[in-house]
Amino acid sequence: MADRQEEKLEYLPEEAVFRRNAFILITTMVDLSNQTPQDTSMLVEEVLHTLFFLGVINCPPFSPQSLLDDDDEILDYLKKEYPLPFQLYLTQLPRMSPFSCLLDMVVSLYGQENEDQIKDKLKKIVDKMKKDPTSNKKEESSKKKKERKPKIFFSSTICISRINISSSCIYYGVSMSTKGRPAGEILVASSCFSFWHRLVSDAVMTYYPDKQKKSYFSRNIKIPTDIKCEAFNISEGRPMDPCTSCSDLFGLDTNECRRWAHGSCAEVESLSNLFKGEQHVMEGLGPDENEQEGRLRAEKRVLKHLKKQLKIFKDFNWDGRFYPNLNPNTN
Template identity: 45%
Template structure:
């Protein structure tokens, strides 16, 4: 019994990184919000996403465990919606995606090195594993064109990752990216009745970098399968987990000519089959939500407040 209690105590201590990182990320975003016009929605969405993940964590970390009372009350007054809806609405994306959008807004999309260094500087102040992405991806339709950024899923554990990928597929990513990911979700086995994979044009840049080391990250096999990126890597990560998904989604949402060229070509990529694949993703999502005891979901996704 003593051994079991010791293991439990050690596990609970190991999870404290979630609370610590949640507090530090939110505090940094609040500082940036004061200095960055038009950034309110990123803080609002970040709060909801972190509160949701805290709610399904083992052990749970509700907002009351993240902030002291005085700060909690001030945040509730300034940002009421995340507190009201984190136990009923699903986030559309993981928390660090909101951090990334804040930094891109601050620095300007053309200042790639500054954006990457700002992310690295923040991550260095955080504990590893919790709420922290490992990679960033930059996509451009051509040299000197607008840059579109994405980070890998900032979740820990299989179930939170599955939830965030499914939520992004259903309510956030460009439909081509969502379709490509749904082709392999959740078991990394290609769908037998629907192939929504795409191939980015040869002149499109889609380049990932480590946020922990000073190195470029070649595409993994998953990103090669999804987006037609050339790679010799054989590692298959969970489809949709990589930074490429968010980056390519932003590219396709904004560069219509690239989207036309990248369209899926399989005869199985019909609207009927796409809907069938989406229904399958939603069914899996609901199963995972039951597993993490998130049983109040009524198919609503959180929409951030802009004012």
């Protein structure tokens, strides 16, 4: 199905990539879901919802129809099989970015212990999404093509975390895959409230959205030395040092000088998954009762920033919940 998209290119390059990559993700998710032994339809619904949401807040906005190549047959099929995202994308916030949904699907397909297969599959999908949709136009210079390479909806980094002594349990995470600043900031706030493990949300909220540590809330952590947390470039396979923001959040050693927005890196998702799976690991680092007041204040600050970002988008009217129908996770 995805190949047909490349024939229709009446849009500007960035818009064409936006639609093309959304289409690749949707069709890939439906295909992979049909191959998993367990029911993974929830993940297909989740990717549809997050892509529809990102479509509606894009400039120019894209409707679900438009992201589906204006193909009525596919639209009708998806509406019938996965009705919920169509009903909720204009009122509820997604919990995670599209490529994180894909990661969960690929892990479900191969099993979490099959690290090489998971990395290989993600690389293949990223390579497809990286492809320049205008590459068949001979008249374009390679310089111009390079300038036009927007990174939309695919992650560049995967992080793999495990506890040294029990290497069988592997927890994955990918970097945030959206397009543009408001979308990335909205997704970080949304993940803090509804997706990440409490310890990770607290660490991120210590810095988000002001990029500096709050005077009234300090929940950055130092992960124990027996946790191995390694990141790799998905396309090239090379190891990557954590950025300085991740060093702030989790006390990770690094030689890297660059800094990405707190919460947008693969380490965040991977460690959140590890904490969810290995509850005992961070015992003693749980919520401090004395910090309840500071946490409420930090949550208020994050929520205020989130609402400010959402205000710009007139077609989206947030009902205060996260897809599907979840209230903010504030316990």
